[in-house]
Amino acid sequence: MPFDLQSRLAARHADHLYRQRPLLEAPQGPAVVVDGKPLLQFCSNDYLGLANHPEVIAAMQQGAANWGVGGGASHLVIGHSTPHHQLEEALAEFTGRPRALLFSTGYMANLAAVTALAGQGDTVLEDRLNHASLLDAGLLSGARFSRYLHNDATSLAKRLEKASGNTLVVTDGVFSMDGDLADLPALCAEAKRHGAWVMVDDAHGFGPLGANGGGIVEHFGLGIDEVPVLVGTLGKAFGTAGAFVAGSEELIETLIQFARPYIYTTSQPPAVACATLKSLQLLRRENWRREHLAALIARFRQGAVDIGLTLVDSPTPIQPILVGSSARAMKLSAALRERGCLVGAIRPPTVPAGTARLRVTFSASHTEAQVEQLLDILAECWNRMAEEPEADA
Numbered sequence: 297m298p299f300d301l302q303s304r305l306a307a308r309h310a311d312h313l314y315r316q317r318p319l320l321e322a323p324q325g326p327a328v329v330v331d332g333k334p335l336l337q338f339c340s341n342d343y344l345g346l347a348n349h350p351e352v353i354a355a356m357q358q359g360a361a362n363w364g365v366g367g368g369a370s371h372l373v374i375g376h377s378t379p380h381h382q383l384e385e386a387l388a389e390f391t392g393r394p395r396a397l398l399f400s401t402g403y404m405a406n407l408a409a410v411t412a413l414a415g416q417g418d419t420v421l422e423d424r425l426n427h428a429s430l431l432d433a434g435l436l437s438g439a440r441f442s443r444y445l446h447n448d449a450t451s452l453a454k455r456l457e458k459a460s461g462n463t464l465v466v467t468d469g470v471f472s473m474d475g476d477l478a479d480l481p482a483l484c485a486e487a488k489r490h491g492a493w494v495m496v497d498d499a500h501g502f503g504p505l506g507a508n509g510g511g512i513v514e515h516f517g518l519g520i521d522e523v524p525v526l527v528g529t530l531g532k533a534f535g536t537a538g539a540f541v542a543g544s545e546e547l548i549e550t551l552i553q554f555a556r557p558y559i560y561t562t563s564q565p566p567a568v569a570c571a572t573l574k575s576l577q578l579l580r581r582e583n584w585r586r587e588h589l590a591a592l593i594a595r596f597r598q599g600a601v602d603i604g605l606t607l608v609d610s611p612t613p614i615q616p617i618l619v620g621s622s623a624r625a626m627k628l629s630a631a632l633r634e635r636g637c638l639v640g641a642i643r644p645p646t647v648p649a650g651t652a653r654l655r656v657t658f659s660a661s662h663t664e665a666q667v668e669q670l671l672d673i674l675a676e677c678w679n680r681m682a683e684e685p686e687a688d689a
């Protein structure tokens with residue numbers, strides 16, 4: 297039977313779920329040009345404003361001059377170069393773990409860690425709202441795989457009772473769509489009681505959270521005993537690309553020996569590692585970025601409440617506005633865009649049905665005036681939409 301792609305695509309349109317890629321015609325930053333139009337954007341993950349930082353750019357240029365542009369081979373063959381190695385040592389020191397292993401993407405780091413640790417006969421337990429890469433990793437592992445209620449240690453405990461083999465509990469640190477924090481103290485205590493390991497993917501916590509940007513484990517003061525498998529990504533607050541897994545000597549050697557997404561892929565360009573070494577310095581040292589970001593978030597939350605918007609209990613740069621149907625989310629985001637503000641509309645299946653939202657994100661490179669501008673435009677669009685009957689739920 298031939299593939300009927302046309303009707304699949306048509307159904308996607310009819311469901312208001314069709315996705316389009318906005319064409320970015322400027323470097324990452326608050327003021328961008330998208331599809332030929334100047335816009336103020338509140339949707340990147342460049343939380344500390346390092347993606348287009350002159351010192352990080354210079355480090356990458358120098359790295360390319362010294363090391364060329366391509367990794368050239370996989371890490372186990374001849375692609376593991378000095379900048380990769382230095383970055384791993386710096387990330388181990390940063391996270392307070394004995395070792396760290398560098399990956400080209402967070403998606404691959406997650407596939408690698410879960411599949412190398414758990415297999416047939418084991419158990420992988422994940423938060424229902426985990427990032428897609430973690431859920432895919434759980435399925436790919438071949439372990440018994442089950443999802444507990446969001447951030448619910450009681451629901452986790454019920455599943456831990458029935459777990460067999462080695463058990464891995466996997467959670468986002470900061471949940472990528474809602475911006476809320478995993479209740480790690482409770483989840484880790486439950487895992488410990490049952491002899492399970494905890495793996496935290498803190499893609500959105502490193503940088504904004506913790507006194508030194510050390511993410512959710514620094515925020516809660518949790519060490520390697522509570523969180524033996526710690527994942528961070530480098531394409532968000534670090535402003536570059538790639539990811540890492542930090543943990544014990546044995547964990548990292550296990551990944552190097554057994555993790556197929558680590559073994560069978562070319563190393564990232566060494567110049568990217570040079571750039572990340574610089575952005576790691578800035579991320580740790582420049583506390584003003586975290587402080588400014590926190591002030592912007594507080595201002596936005598107060599302003600949003602004044603408008604009557606429904607927010608999520610999030611202390612992070614991810615500030616979703618709950619809207620309801622996909623159609624309404626699309627309409628509001630289109631109205632904002634018409635007035636010069638770009639905000640992502642997040643719809644099912646990325647989030648549960650009926651909880652479509654605008655996902656507003658902030659960066660240390662935003663000014664307070666830009667946040668005021670967003671609030672003004674939001675108020676105008678929201679009030680206008682409230683006056684109209686909902687044509688399409």
Ligand SMILES: *Cc1c(COP(=O)(O)O)cnc(C)c1O
Pocket residue numbers: 400401402403404406427429468472497498499500529530531538539
């Ligand atoms: C973005 C993200 C990833 C994927 O990282 P990439 O480096 O972009 O592949 C993994 N986990 C979470 C929670 C993320 O938000």
